[in-house]
Amino acid sequence: MTQQLWRIGKITLGVLLLVLGVVGLFLPFLQGILFLIMGLSLLSTESQRAKAWLHYLEERTGWRRAARETRSRRPDDG
Numbered sequence: 624m625t626q627q628l629w630r631i632g633k634i635t636l637g638v639l640l641l642v643l644g645v646v647g648l649f650l651p652f653l654q655g656i657l658f659l660i661m662g663l664s665l666l667s668t669e670s671q672r673a674k675a676w677l678h679y680l681e682e683r684t685g686w687r688r689a690a691r692e693t694r695s696r697r698p699d700d701g
Contacts, residue, residue: 630669637665637673656684 640662647653660680666673 633665634669637662637669640665656680660684 640658643653644655644658644660644662647655647658649655660677663673663677663680667677
């Protein structure tokens, strides 16, 4: 029962973040791509289609590549 509630909560939050992401693509004060990536990240645990969209969005925006670069840099490298 608890797992089912957790799953419903994840799906609901993921869909809400996707809606905010789509709205954010048209409004200048919301970061649409950020909300889309967060929503798809949540939904990708439940859906293969969401996982494919997340991979496409990561490749298109370079989000995953940028995260790897900042992780590989060390603060004392200058």
